[in-house]
Amino acid sequence: MMKAAVLQQFGQPLALADVAVPTPAADEVLLQTQACGIDGTDLKLCAGFGYTPQLPFIMGHEIAGIVRAVGSGVTDFAPGDRVIVYNFLFCGRCVYCLTQREQLCLNMRGVMGVLQRHGGYAEYVAVPAQQLVPIPPSVAWEDAAVCCDALLTAIHALERSRLRLGETVIVIGVGGVGSVLVQLARLAGAQVIAVDHDARRADWAAENGAHVFVDSSAEPDLAQKLRALTDGLGAACVIDVVGKQATMHAAFNSLQRAGRLVIVGYTPDHFPVPGKQLAQNELEIIGTRAGRRSDLSAALNLLAAGQLKSIVRYRYPLAAVNEALAHLRAGGALGRIVLTYHA
Ligand SMILES: [Zn+2]
Incomplete structure (x- = not known):
């Protein structure tokens, strides 16, 4: 027994x-x-x-x-x-x-x-x-x-993101998978912005290599904040480990032209994707599973x-x-x- x-x-x-x-x-x-x-x-x-x-x-x-x-x-x-x-x-x-x-x-x-x-x-x-x-x-x-x-999912998501040296990446959600993603993005030579709704994770995000931490619970307009942090340009890549309507929406609106949104976490939520913005800015939405x-x-x-x-x-x-x-x-x-x- x-x-x-x-x-x-x-x-x-x-x-x-x-x-x-x-x-x-x-x-x-x-x-x-x-x-x-x-x-x-x-x-x-x-x-x-x-x-x-x-x-x-x-x-x-x-x-x-x-x-x-x-x-x-x-x-x-x-x-x-x-x-x-x-x-x-x-x-x-x-x-x-x-x-x-x-x-x-x-x-x-x-x-x-x-x-x-x-x-x-x-x-x-x-x-x-x-x-x-x-x-x-x-x-x-x-x-x-x-x-x-945790590591499996983060490694595959990073591969799916096609993150390149010198790019700016936003990681939304700094739990287990997000912590590893922050580490991997840093290893890949990216500028890393970590986002979490729990301010207690700020130090932890930094320990894992994030250059900047954003407490999303204190940001009425998260996309605007993230755009401001990227000189108005937006990020080359946003990796959403949360997958709620609000995070996916903010993530999509934080992309620079030809930017890539990677959806790792999911909930029953949906978010509206404006076809014109997607097409004219050559954006990509990428799913990743484990x-x-x-x-x-x-x-x-x-x-x-x-x-x-x-x-x-x-x-x-x-x-x-x-x-x-x-x-x-x-x-x-x-x-x-x-x-x-x-x-
Ligand atoms: Zn098979």
């Missing part, structure tokens, strides 16, 4: 329970969880909004662990290996998988810790071997874990090389998972909250 935090009913705290250790199939491994990140998707899952897995369900989609057993068909991994998990259970055969865009797979069989397959809020988890990426020795468990979503499996290797390499700083600020044991979720729900948390499983 093993300890697991089980979502038994939407809107209720997770139940700490003893459940059976999963048995890996022939093409799977059994991981002993070492760290698992917590993010907004988990809050949505708890509330039954957006994703509705069949209950009871074990959440946790930022998983780092040690391989403890392998199925009969697994040859690439062995007990003792340190690995992280790519969450999208991709088919490997469709046009998107064959072009290394597994997050767009046409035959997705689920998402680890989100849909169909139990995740890392448990001492052990069974994972198909094709989902695993090895962790370099110098990367800590907690930092490796948050590669699975990332490719290969982006996990890029994330781990950046951490191993010391190019990215840790965004993990809070650690909780599995037994305190409900406190950890409450911490995130309360707002004001900086970077990432992680469950750690061993001293």
